[in-house]
Amino acid sequence: MQYFSTNNHSSKVSLRDAILHSQAPDGGLYMPDNLPRFPQAIFNNIAEMTPIEISYFIAYSLFGSDIPSAEIKRIGEDALKFPIPLVEIEPGIFALELFHGPTCTVKDIGIRYLARMLSALNPDFPKPLNVMVATTGHSGSAVANGFHHVDGVNVFAMYPSQTPDSQVAQVAMLGDNVYAVSINGNIDQCRSLVRSTIADKDLNEKIRFTCVNSVNIGRVLPGIIPYFLAYAQLQAKQPKHGPIKVSVPCGNGGMLLAGYFAKRMGLPIGKLIAANNANGAFCRYLSQDKADLTEATKRTRAYAMDATVPTNLPRFELLCNGNKEALRRDIMADSCTDAEIDSTIRDVLSRTGYMLDPHSAVAYRCLKNNLAPGETGIFLATAHPARCLTTMEQITGQKVEIPPQLVKFTSGRGTERSLPATYPAWRKYLLNILKIRR
Numbered sequence: 001m002q003y004f005s006t007n008n009h010s011s012k013v014s015l016r017d018a019i020l021h022s023q024a025p026d027g028g029l030y031m032p033d034n035l036p037r038f039p040q041a042i043f044n045n046i047a048e049m050t051p052i053e054i055s056y057f058i059a060y061s062l063f064g065s066d067i068p069s070a071e072i073k074r075i076g077e078d079a080l081k082f083p084i085p086l087v088e089i090e091p092g093i094f095a096l097e098l099f100h101g102p103t104c105t106v107k108d109i110g111i112r113y114l115a116r117m118l119s120a121l122n123p124d125f126p127k128p129l130n131v132m133v134a135t136t137g138h139s140g141s142a143v144a145n146g147f148h149h150v151d152g153v154n155v156f157a158m159y160p161s162q163t164p165d166s167q168v169a170q171v172a173m174l175g176d177n178v179y180a181v182s183i184n185g186n187i188d189q190c191r192s193l194v195r196s197t198i199a200d201k202d203l204n205e206k207i208r209f210t211c212v213n214s215v216n217i218g219r220v221l222p223g224i225i226p227y228f229l230a231y232a233q234l235q236a237k238q239p240k241h242g243p244i245k246v247s248v249p250c251g252n253g254g255m256l257l258a259g260y261f262a263k264r265m266g267l268p269i270g271k272l273i274a275a276n277n278a279n280g281a282f283c284r285y286l287s288q289d290k291a292d293l294t295e296a297t298k299r300t301r302a303y304a305m306d307a308t309v310p311t312n313l314p315r316f317e318l319l320c321n322g323n324k325e326a327l328r329r330d331i332m333a334d335s336c337t338d339a340e341i342d343s344t345i346r347d348v349l350s351r352t353g354y355m356l357d358p359h360s361a362v363a364y365r366c367l368k369n370n371l372a373p374g375e376t377g378i379f380l381a382t383a384h385p386a387r388c389l390t391t392m393e394q395i396t397g398q399k400v401e402i403p404p405q406l407v408k409f410t411s412g413r414g415t416e417r418s419l420p421a422t423y424p425a426w427r428k429y430l431l432n433i434l435k436i437r438r
């Protein structure tokens with residue numbers, strides 16, 4: 001499969017170039033040129049396949065022309081070596097739990113997979129690739145963890161020095177090939193250091209840098225796999241289910257896009273629901289011709305979904321050829337406020353004993369609002385409640401159990417290094433580290 005830019009459909013690049021560069025030189029986003037499409041008969045026996053077989057089957061159909069099959073098998077088994085269960089929480093409503101990875105959010109899936117693909121496709125082998133990430137939230141910890149101990153890759157994770165210890169620990173307690181750098185500045189200054197590094201021609205002749213931000217198509221495509229795993233589990237549990245609606249919590253729209261890809265590949269699901277928090281980005285996008293760029297992003301309980309202009313919009317725009325009507329046949333949007341998140345968490349906990357985190361609560365609520373009698377609903381549960389411990393304890397008045405993989409990373413600033421927010425200081429640091437390692 002090849003990849004083209006949303007700004008220029010004629011020049012195509014390989015999977016390696018698409019994931020190594022994240023964004024096309026013309027500023028567009030990479031798109032796969034030829035998604036596989038499966039006949040319906042394939043799905044008759046899917047319930048008898050193991051998760052490993054399903055993952056391999058889907059991954060091979062996507063990456064088989066770029067990565068040797070044995071390698072695809074190894075990448076999949078290593079990247080997705082945690083369960084992705086479908087849990088019925090009330091009659092006809094299922095949670096697809098995507099939070100059993102090392103950092104307990106959905107980000108583990110795309111990032112772990114991308115890390116292993118980059119390692120397998122490293123053009124400078126045996127010289128390492130250097131991955132940079134600037135974040136305060138879920139993707140920083142998932143990147144640090146996802147690339148930890150991956151051969152031939154160094155990770156430089158930057159975050160503002162004000163970042164709480166509980167988030168820093170996720171990055172700084174790893175060591176080895178993960179470099180945690182606390183920047184004496186804000187997140188925009190961290191991002192600007194990333195941009196300056198990429199623009200530094202002299203440095204890039206010596207060292208190869210890669211950026212694994214949310215637009216990287218190598219993070220989106222692995223997200224297709226869980227939709228097939230969900231369908232297989234539903235077939236096994238309830239072969240006589242009704243038409244399926246799938247509700248997806250949306251920030252930058254990566255997981256929603258993966259669901260849309262899965263549907264276009266033939267997975268028998270009905271409508272997708274773009275579940276928004278109070279920022280309502282997808283609601284506005286689907287109902288208007290252009291997303292409203294003027295509104296400031298609100299900070300909400302479901303903070304990993306705080307976006308007013310989801311970065312994946314150009315991809316949706318291209319897939320529907322600018323025809324919103326066509327998109328609305330496959331995707332509907334709904335949203336939910338912080339107060340609704342709180343009441344949903346309390347209501348579901350008291351009725352069913354199931355504890356939703358704020359992101360999953362948005363997906364549940366938007367599903368519940370739009371599920372017709374006889375339909376079967378699946379919502380994506382994208383974070384473990386322990387990722388926002390204090391908020392959850394405030395909302396529920398209950399203690400939240402911390403999964404063992406998070407316990408290790410709740411405190412400590414480990415191998416952290418502190419730097420001022422200036423490019424010369426950052427550049428000197430990089431050169432030092434990379435020289436020492438060779």
Ligand SMILES: *Cc1c(COP(=O)(O)O)cnc(C)c1O
Pocket residue numbers: 105106107138214249250251252253254255256304305359382383
């Ligand atoms: C990133 C994230 C989302 C949103 O995913 P997108 O692919 O950006 O739409 C939802 N929930 C959680 C917990 C996340 O970390």
